[in-house]
Amino acid sequence: MQTTSPSFPSNARQALADPDLQQALTKMKVGFVVNRANAVAKLPEFDTLRDEGRDIKNHVLSNLDTYLERFEAKVTENGGHVHWCRTADEARRTILDICRSVDAKTVTKGKSMIGEEIGINDFLEENGVTPVETDLGEYIIQLRKEPPSHIIAPAIHVPKEKVAESFFETHDQLDADRNLDEPRALVDEARSMLRQKYLDADVGITGANFLIAETGSTVIVTNEGNGDLTQTLPKIHIVTASLEKIVPTLEDASTILRLLARSATGQEFSSYTTFSTGPRRPEDADGPEQFHVVLLDNGRSALLGTEFQDILRCIRCGACMNHCPVYGAVGGHAYGWVYPGPMGAVLTPTLIGVDQAAHLPNASTFCGKCQQVCPMHIPLPKLMRHYRERAFERGLTPGTLRAGLKMWAFFARRPRLYQFFAGLKMRALAAAGRRRGRFKSLPLAGGWTRHRDMPAPQGATFQQQWDAAGGAR
Amino acid sequence: MTDSARARAQILGMIRKGKASQTPDGQSPDERIDAKRRGTIPARVDKDHAALVELFVDHATALSATVSRVDDESEIPGAVADYLAGENLPATLCAAPDPALQALPWDTRPALTVRYGRSDGADEVSLTPAFAAVAETGTLMLRSGPDHPTTLNFLPDTHVVVLRESQIVGPYEEAWDRLRAAGPIPRAVNFVSGPSRTADIEQTIQLGAHGPRRLHIVLVQDGEGESDGG
Known part of the structure; x- marks a missing residue:
């Protein structure tokens, strides 16, 4: 997928001025946040399960080779195939080859972030295979030729009038x-339009929330049932999954499943959680004849x-973006690639390079809410701070910021000088702002005062107040 | 070496390189898989079986599934016919070719037409067994096989499931134990919690997105827990 991450600042400005988007985001901030809080309150074991979920993933990451080999052996034993792909390009070609092996005309798709990451739809289309998104949100944005703006609610930015327009x-x-006019009518229409597509498709592509090493199973979690129709009806089921999705056992998957839906939508469990293990058995009446996992x-x-390993624990619940004040202000498209919000701000520089995505780790107030709600x-x-450091080391930070930081560093390493000038500045600002109590504009701080007033300092620095209050040094 | 084999070798090589800088956590993957250790099981399922049956019914109905309860399996055809009539649905079913379902006295309800097999998308109502049910969240566990085509769980508008009280367990982990005891893992294990739903348009919940609009459970009392059942 093409990125617009380098233009995050202008993307964000546009997003702030988009009334439809702002209305959708206002609704989201109430819905997801309240629903999650209610679901968590109903499960006293939630925090213990978070610790256990983290430990499962950490264990897997330190034995990833063994678990992947075990998974592959099991898939093969069940009559399926595992395709190892180093890059998005390898994954796209592998999928196209499988489609061509049955002369596929149409492919139905369940929602998959890996599908977005590798840009599979455009690639298939360019090569004469028609992809049909079946998740309602993905279907809507496919018609509108847009990328998803949220990892679990891809069309969250689209008001129902615009959906009707596309339909x-x-x-x-x-x-x-x-x-x-009403969501009900839109849902019914999408249901009836997609029905025949499921039955006609030659290949079904889904993602995976988990891969199970014990059994060679892949797991999808959905509410609509589209993923199940996608993987049950066509001759071939292709699963696209990144390699960190693996867990050892069905029990480990169950532990993390207790966290997933609650963190994502505030449901206790999603409507459909499906464990798929290989192709149709000889005695089965239905199911795909071929089962492929594109890893x-x-x-x-x-x-x-590396210091970034922790992001590989992510289970794509979306809680971090649902609770993020920056995502809540600008929505997902501003981030400019597949994964938005705090997890995207970490994953995007990893996957497309810090030079392309240097803005994203800065798109945070560091309020810490994302970490607080992260189930993993x-x-x-x-x-994000590590990426800021990297961007600085590689000279990607703007010159004015670098100069400012350099100046600050000079004083910070000379505490007496620092305290002297800080004290001087506080007294000056306090005197200048005494009448109004705040500043509407300040030299060198236009970035701040353009959007809000700066409160006038009270005349003493933090360190002076600390000493005055008898604080320990 | 094929491309995939080369990719495999390189990916595993990268993983091992990254692993070298970590301290092993002392758990062997093989041992861990064999141990099948459970995580914390929520205390809400720490109940006797009769109470678990009630917990299942409470959770399932909260998810917009409907439940009718019968004392004996001979009453299943009547319960199915009454449900369909009550919802103004056609009295025609596509049922899973499950011996226990086939053995039911369908002739007591001659108005019902029952066909057995997979669904081709034209059936309005399906009838299937369940393998187990999880009281923790009101979730059915359905298992694919010659006696249970998966298409029946997703294509028809209305999905009717026959569940016996003895099939209800507390947490998911007990359902896995029963599944493992029943033989090799089937092609598909579907956990179903209520009917299909979506909130993709303006975050308003609508039932019946692509899967069934209605999920009806016929719950049969079959001995276990009957003495103190509520």
Whole structure:
């Protein structure tokens, strides 16, 4: 997928001025946050399960080779195939080859972030295979030719009137005077339009929430049932999964499943959780004849043993973005690639390079809420800070910022000088701002005062107040 | 070496390189897989069987599934027919070719037409067995096989499931134990919690996105827990 991450600042400005988006985000901040809090409150064991979930993933990451080999052996034993792919390009070609082996015309797709990451839809289309997204949100954004703006609610930015617009335009065989005012009518129309597509498709592609080493199973978690129709009806089921999705046993998957839906939508369990193990058995009446797992690395193995390894625990619940004040203000598209919000701010520089995505780790107030709600205890602010450091080391930080930091560092290493000038500045600002109590504009601080007032200092620095209050040194 | 084999060798090589800088956590993957250790099981399922049955029914109905309860399996055809009539649905079923379902006295309800097999998308109502049910979240565990085509769980508008009280367990882990005891893992294990739903349009929940709009459970009392059942 093409990135617009380098233009995050202008993307964000546009997003702030988009009334539809702002309305959708306002709704999201209430819905997801309240629902999650309610679900967590109903499970007293939630925090213990978080610790256990983190430990499972840490254990897997320190034995990833063994678990992947075990998984592969099991898939093969069950009659399936595992395809190892280093890059997005290898994954795309592998999928196309499988499609071509049965002369596939159409491919149905369950929602998959790996599918977005490797840009599979455009690639298939360019090569004469028509991909049909079946998750309602993904279907909507496919019609609108947009990328997802949220990892679990891809069309969260689209108001229902715009959905109706796309449906009128695309489903032009239907009565032009039909009523599509309400979500119910839209859902019913998508259901009936996609029905035949499931039955006609030659290949079904889904993602995976988990891979199980014990059994060679792949797991999808959905609410609509589209993923199950996608993987049950066509001749071939292709699973796209990144390699860190693996867990040892069905029990380990169950532990993490207790965290997933609650963190994501606030449900106790999603409507459908499906464990798929190989192709149709000889005596089965239905199910795919072929079962392929496209196992994608795309830079993840290089994170093992580094300070960024923790991001590989991510289970893609979306809680970090649901609770993020920056995501809540600008939405997902501003981030400019597949993964938005705090997890995206860490994963995107990893996958497309810090030079492309240097803005993203800065798109954070470091309020820490993302880490607080992360079911896998990923220290997201710390990881973003590592990327800020990298960007600085590589000279990607703007010159003015570098000069400012250099000046600050000069004083910070000379405490007497620092305290002297800080004290001087506080007294000056206090005197200048005494009348109004705040500043509408300040030299060198336009970035701040353009959007809000700066409160006037009270005349003493923090260190002076600390000493005055008898604080320990 | 094929491309995939080369990719495999290189990916595993990268992983091992990264691993070298970590301290091993002392657990062997093989031992861990064999141990099948459970995580924390929520205390909400720490109940006797009769209470678990009630917990299952409470959770399932909260998820918009409907439940009718019968004392004996001979009453299943009647319960199914009454449900369909009550919902104004056609009295025609596509049922899983499960010997226990086939053995039911369907002739007591001659108005019902029952066909056995997979669904091709034209069936409005399906009838399937369940393998187990998880009281923890009101979740059915369905298992694919010659006696249970998976298409029946997803294609029809209305999915009716016959569940016996003795099939209800507390946590998912007990359902896994029963599944392992029943033989090799089937092609598909479907955990179903209520009917299909979506909130993809303006975050308003709508039932019946692509899977069944209605999930009805016929719960049969079959001995276990009957003395103190509520």
